[in-house]
Structures are given as C-alpha cells and as structure tokens.
Amino acid sequence: MLALDLLLQGIVQGAIYALIALGLTLIYGLLRILHVAHAALFTLGGYIGVIVTNETGSLWLALIVAMVLVGLLGIVIYRLAYKPLLDKSPLVALIASIGLFIAFEEVFRLVFGSYGLSFESPPLRTQVDLGGGLLISHSKMLVIGMAIAILSILAWLSSRTRTGIAWKATVTDSQIASSFGINIERVRYLNFFIGSALAAAAGVMVALLTNLVEPTMGAVASYKALAIIVLGGLGSVRGTLVASIAIGIVESFGTVYIGHILDRDALAFAFLVIALMIRPQGLFKAG
Amino acid sequence: MSKVTKVLASVVLGTTVLAASISGQADSIKVGFNVPLTGFAAADGKSARIGAELAVEQVNASGGVNGKNLELVIYDDQASPKESAPLAAKLITQDGVVAGISGSYSGATRAAATIYQENATPYISAYAVHPDITRSGDYVFRTSFMGEVQGRAGAKLVGEMMGKKRVSIITLANDFGKSLEAGFKEKAAEFGIEILGEYDYSIKDREFGPIVSKVKAEAPDAIYASGYFFTAGPLVSQLRAAGVDVPVIGQEGYDGEMFIKIAGAAAEGVIITTSLDRDSTEPLAQAFIQGFQKKSGYPADMVSASTHTAVLVLAEAMKQVDPSDKAALRDAIASTSINAATGHISFNKLGEVRKSVQVQVVRDGGWHHFAVISDPVLLAPPEE
Numbered sequence: 053m054l055a056l057d058l059l060l061q062g063i064v065q066g067a068i069y070a071l072i073a074l075g076l077t078l079i080y081g082l083l084r085i086l087h088v089a090h091a092a093l094f095t096l097g098g099y100i101g102v103i104v105t106n107e108t109g110s111l112w113l114a115l116i117v118a119m120v121l122v123g124l125l126g127i128v129i130y131r132l133a134y135k136p137l138l139d140k141s142p143l144v145a146l147i148a149s150i151g152l153f154i155a156f157e158e159v160f161r162l163v164f165g166s167y168g169l170s171f172e173s174p175p176l177r178t179q180v181d182l183g184g185g186l187l188i189s190h191s192k193m194l195v196i197g198m199a200i201a202i203l204s205i206l207a208w209l210s211s212r213t214r215t216g217i218a219w220k221a222t223v224t225d226s227q228i229a230s231s232f233g234i235n236i237e238r239v240r241y242l243n244f245f246i247g248s249a250l251a252a253a254a255g256v257m258v259a260l261l262t263n264l265v266e267p268t269m270g271a272v273a274s275y276k277a278l279a280i281i282v283l284g285g286l287g288s289v290r291g292t293l294v295a296s297i298a299i300g301i302v303e304s305f306g307t308v309y310i311g312h313i314l315d316r317d318a319l320a321f322a323f324l325v326i327a328l329m330i331r332p333q334g335l336f337k338a339g
Numbered sequence: 340m341s342k343v344t345k346v347l348a349s350v351v352l353g354t355t356v357l358a359a360s361i362s363g364q365a366d367s368i369k370v371g372f373n374v375p376l377t378g379f380a381a382a383d384g385k386s387a388r389i390g391a392e393l394a395v396e397q398v399n400a401s402g403g404v405n406g407k408n409l410e411l412v413i414y415d416d417q418a419s420p421k422e423s424a425p426l427a428a429k430l431i432t433q434d435g436v437v438a439g440i441s442g443s444y445s446g447a448t449r450a451a452a453t454i455y456q457e458n459a460t461p462y463i464s465a466y467a468v469h470p471d472i473t474r475s476g477d478y479v480f481r482t483s484f485m486g487e488v489q490g491r492a493g494a495k496l497v498g499e500m501m502g503k504k505r506v507s508i509i510t511l512a513n514d515f516g517k518s519l520e521a522g523f524k525e526k527a528a529e530f531g532i533e534i535l536g537e538y539d540y541s542i543k544d545r546e547f548g549p550i551v552s553k554v555k556a557e558a559p560d561a562i563y564a565s566g567y568f569f570t571a572g573p574l575v576s577q578l579r580a581a582g583v584d585v586p587v588i589g590q591e592g593y594d595g596e597m598f599i600k601i602a603g604a605a606a607e608g609v610i611i612t613t614s615l616d617r618d619s620t621e622p623l624a625q626a627f628i629q630g631f632q633k634k635s636g637y638p639a640d641m642v643s644a645s646t647h648t649a650v651l652v653l654a655e656a657m658k659q660v661d662p663s664d665k666a667a668l669r670d671a672i673a674s675t676s677i678n679a680a681t682g683h684i685s686f687n688k689l690g691e692v693r694k695s696v697q698v699q700v701v702r703d704g705g706w707h708h709f710a711v712i713s714d715p716v717l718l719a720p721p722e723e
Contacts, residue, residue: 054556061548166381168569170601177580189580262545262573264601268379272543304549308538311550315512315541
C-alpha cells in the first residue's frame with residue numbers, strides 16, 4: 053500500500069513537472085531557445101492563483117485568470133525579448149532569458165513582498181478513498197486530472213485541427229511551412245501562449261499542494277525542467293512526458309528511502325546522468 | 340600568520356580603534372549590528388533589527404550606559420558570509436564600534452565572529468545556531484540555544500512531558516536541522532523514545548508528499564520535525580491535509596507569525612521549543628512583547644526577543660566597566676547574570692548561554708505558553 057501511495061505521489065509530482073516542462077519543450081522545438089524565464093511564469097501563475105482565489109473565493113476562476121494572463125505575458129516576452137534576437141546565436145537568447153528570470157524574481161519580491169503568500173482557506177483539501185485505504189486529496193486528483201486533460205486536448209489539437217497541423221509543420225520546417233501559406237508568426241504566438249498558460253496552471257497546482265508561493269519558487273523549476281527536456285530528448289513532447297513522470301517517481305521513492313544520502317535534486321540529477329549515459333540522445337527523438 | 344604576529348596585529352588594530360573611538364563622539368557608544376535586511380532571510384532580519392532597536396531605545400530611555408547613549412551601527416549582510424566578514428572589519432576599524440551583535444544566520448555569523456575575535460572585540464550571536472561560532476574564541480558569546488541543546492529539550496518534551504514514545508523524525512538537512520536531530524537522538528533512548536523513521540529534506544523543498552505518505556504509514560505517536568517557517572508551514576499543512584493528526588513538535592525556526600499564516604488551521608496544536616514565552620507575566624518580557632508589537636505592528640517572535648536580549652546583555656556589561664576597554668568588557672559579558680525578555684541569562688566558559696527552554700503551542704491562531712524546561716543538566720551547553 054505504501055509503495056502504491058509513493059507511486060501516486062510520484063505521479064502527482066511528475067504531472068506538475070510535465071506541465072512546466074511541456075511549454076519549455078514546445079518553445080525549444082519551435083525556436084531552439086532555452087526559455088529559462090519560463091519558470092518565472094510558473095511563479096507568476098502561483099501568485100495569481102492565490103490572490104484571485106483569496107479575493108473571489110473561486111479557485112476555478114483563479115486558474116483561468118492565471119492561465120490567460122500568464123499566457124498573454126508569454127506572448128509579450130516572445131515579442132519583446134526573443135523575436136529581436138532570433139537571428140543571433142541561441143546563446144544570446146539564453147542569456148536574455150536568464151536575465152529576464154532574475155528580473156522577474158526581483159519584481160515578485162517588490163510587488164508581492166518577500167515573505168510569500170498563502171491561501172486564506174486552502175481549497176480541495178478533502179480526501180477520497182481510492183480503495184484499500186489509499187487516500188488522495190482532491191487537490192492531487194485535480195493535478196493529475198488537469199495534466200491528463202490538457203495533454204489530451206493538445207494531442208487532439210495538434211493532430212486533428214488545421215492550427216495544430218500548421219503548428220507541427222512549422223516545427224518540422226518553418227520555411228516550407230511558410231511557403232505553404234502558414235502564418236509562422238501566429239504559430240509562435242500560439243506556442244508561447246499555450247506553453248506559458250501550462251506553466252501558470254502548474255504554478256496554481258503547486259500552490260494548492262504547498263499552500264505557499266514565494267518569489268523564488270521558480271528556482272528549482274527552472275533547472276529541473278531543463279533537465280527533464282534534455283532527458284526526454286530536446287523538443288520531444290512524448291519524451292518530456294515520460295521523463296517528467298519518471299523523475300517524479302524516482303524522487304518520490306528516493307526522498308523516503310535514500311533521502312539522507314542524496315537530497316531530492318541530487319536524486320533527480322543522478323537519475324538524469326545515468327539515463328543519459330545509457331541514451332545520450334535522450335529518451336525519444338524530437339518531433 | 341604566526342600566533343605572535345596575529346596577537347600583535349590585533350593589539351595594533353585594537354589600539355587604533357581605541358584611539359578612533361576616543362577621538363570620535365564621546366556622547367554615544369557604538370555597537371555593530373549585522374543583519375539580513377534583503378535576500379531570503381529578510382523576514383527574520385526585519386524582526387531582528389526592530390528587536391535590537393527597541394532594546395537600544397529602552398536602554399537609552401532609562402539613562403543609557405553610565406550617562407552615554409547606545410548607538411547601533413546597522414549593516415545588511417544578506418545572511419551571507421561574503422558580506423558579513425568585510426562588514427565586521429569595517430565596523431571595527433572604520434566605525435569604531437566597541438562590540439558587535441549578530442542579528443543574522445549561522446554562515447554570516449561564523450565569518451564575522453572570526454574577525455571580531457582577531458580584533459579582540461566582543462561579539463554576541465543573538466540567534467545563530469552553529470556550534471563553531473563560539474569556538475571562534477573567548478570574545479564570542481551566544482544568547483540563543485545551540486541546536487543540540489534544543490534537540491535534547493525536544494526529546495524530554497516528547498518522551499517525558501507529553502509521553503509520546505513512538506516518534507518519526509523529519510529533518511531539514513542543514514547545520515540547524517542536523518544539530519537539532521543530533522540532540523534529539525542523543526537523549527531519545529533516555530526518555531524511552533523509539534525512532535520509527537528518519538527523513539531529510541533540503542531547504543528548497545516545499546512539497547513533502549512522499550515523506551508524508553511514509554510517516555503516515557508508520558503511524559507514529561508524534562513527529563519531531565525541524566525547519567523554518569517557510570518549510571515547516573507547508574510541511575505541517577501537508578501532514579494535516581493527508582490526515583496525519585498526531586502532535587508535531589518543532590523548534591524556534593517555526594517561531595513567528597508567518598508559520599501560522601502559511602499553515603493556517605493546520606498550525607493549531609503545533610508545539611515548539613523556543614526562547615520567548617508570549618504569556619509570560621514577567622514585567623521585562625511584557626515590556627518587550629508590548630513594545631515590539633507597538634513598534635513593528637506585528638507580534639513579537641523568537642528572533643526579535645533574541646536580539647533584544649543580546650543588546651541588554653551588552654548594555655548591562657557596559658555599565659560595569661569602561662566600555663572602551665574591550666578586554667574588561669569581555670570579562671563583564673562573561674560574568675553576566677541578568678533577567679531579560681527570554682528569561683535569566685548567564686554564560687558558560689565557552690560563551691554559550693544558560694537559560695530555560697520555553698515551550699509554546701499554537702492556540703486560536705497565536706503562540707501561547709505550553710511548558711517550561713529548566714533542567715540545567717539536560718540543557719548544559721558544551722564547555723569547549
């Protein structure tokens with residue numbers, strides 16, 4: 053029963069990693085930019101989630117507001133920070149991204165204070181019995197449910213709609229896609245909107261689980277999400293999903309059984325190193 | 340640098356400072372104060388600063404030190420040794436302070452303590468816990484508990500006073516958490532405690548799902564968990580959300596309003612070992628608690644009580660001797676025996692404080708009296 057419970061905790065954590073890393077991998081796949089500032093959007097999502105829930109009492113409204121606002125901010129970041137740098141070396145965009153991330157952290161500190169914010173009455177704390185005494189809180193069910201729902205919608209979008217097919221075409225070869233009349237710029241906007249909205253959703257989910265959002269909460273997410281997309285095979289959506297869940301599960305069992313030797317991050321990176329020694333190209337090929 | 344040149348250097352530096360302080364303003368006595376006003380420890384730093392300033396105001400309002408006013412020279416050390424060491428040198432050599440107080444964490448305090456010791460200038464660590472701080476030398480003192488001492492008090496509290504024998508330990512893997520764990524485990528068997536499981540987490544962790552599941556499966560009578568408010572708040576919140584409702588015993592890292600704000604209703608019933616009794620009827624403690632609330636706009640916490648105590652210790656010692664004679668001032672601090680907001684204070688020969696441990700519980704959204712542990716043998720800090 054404990055093993056099942058730990059597996060469940062690992063999947064919950066993995067689902068959060070997946071929501072964060074997916075945006076990152078989508079952006080990398082399309083533009084070859086390592087978007088470190090993505091983790092700041094995750095933090096902002098958490099803040100908006102807590103503030104709107106405390107003001108209105110509705111977590112659902114908070115989730116939607118967070119996803120829409122942060123999604124729009126993602127577009128603004130692309131337009132103002134990355135677009136002018138697209139013809140430069142990818143390192144330039146990476147440095148801009150790190151700068152943005154640091155700037156965002158300080159802005160959060162100035163605007164929201166350095167002590168962090170919490171839900172006045174944490175939502176979805178009640179538990180459900182999955183049978184045999186395996187309990188899961190509504191908030192954790194929501195995390196898993198959200199991840200499944202969002203990923204299914206994305207899969208459907210990308211294979212069954214014109215926009216999705218245009219998106220895939222642009223990822224594969226943007227020049228040819230453009231010559232077929234696809235508006236590349238629109239695809240990029242959409243990409244940043246969706247990726248950033250997913251990060252915001254992850255921020256709200258983390259706030260639900262920990263009941264604390266802080267200016268620095270993106271720090272761990274920033275490097276772990278990078279590790280995950282590398283492990284998944286840079287740019288591969290499927291690889292990112294598998295890597296997220298795998299790292300979530302490794303951390304879940306690891307913190308309990310060998311946590312006094314290796315802390316959570318060390319565990320995740322040890323796993324990454326071993327996995328990449330076996331498969332240097334990552335788990336899956338991009339695409 | 341050989342020992343002789345080191346001593347020579349300190350003497351030369353010492354006399355220079357002496358000369359500077361004599362030639363400087365004669366109507367105030369300067370005391371150095373390093374405190375994290377920005378960065379991750381800024382919340383504690385704010386309380387630490389207000390606590391120290393309150394003590395200075397109170398001392399000056401009641402006639403100062405032999406007719407002279409105390410003056411704090413405050414610098415932001417960001418809780419970083421890289422900042423605190425040069426600041427300590429600046430305070431001693433340029434600002435001409437006669438003594439220093441740390442309102443900061445262990446890393447920053449250790450680095451500064453070395454500089455103060457080299458310059459034969461008394462230094463009091465208000466709430467940093469690392470054992471090596473006082474081992475810097477005979478000019479360094481500490482007015483808060485070492486982690487080990489508080490850990491031992493925790494074992495007595497859990498095993499004897501609360502009668503909880505089956506305990507899971509959750510430890511913050513840094514010097515603070517590890518020393519608490521060591522003290523707790525040292526005395527666990529003596530108080531009949533069986534340790535069911537031990538789990539470490541890093542200071543970056545906020546999500547404790549796996550540890551909570553494992554602890555829940557162990558079904559302990561109590562949980563001994565170390566941490567600061569920003570880790571303990573989420574931890575307690577997640578333990579309660581998972582239906583683990585046995586007592587959680589923490590320490591002074593929880594102490595303050597932020598823990599209650601984060602954990603919310605889940606904070607109710609959490610018990611900690613700390614330095615300040617909110618319900619104390621002692622006039623000194625009451626004057627501090629009310630004075631702090633008035634000055635800061637929020638309730639007093641362990642950190643502010645500790646810096647307040649450190650300033651009082653220094654002020655009382657200064658009244659006994661000529662404060663510009665640092666060696667005499669050091670001796671006067673070493674023989675301290677005063678009452679402060681955190682209880683009766685004296686030091687052992689290492690410069691570690693001897694005082695009672697206050698046990699507080701969260702009730703109706705605030706910290707309240709639960710018990711006092713004043714067993715001098717159990718709470719004896721190391722002598723060397």
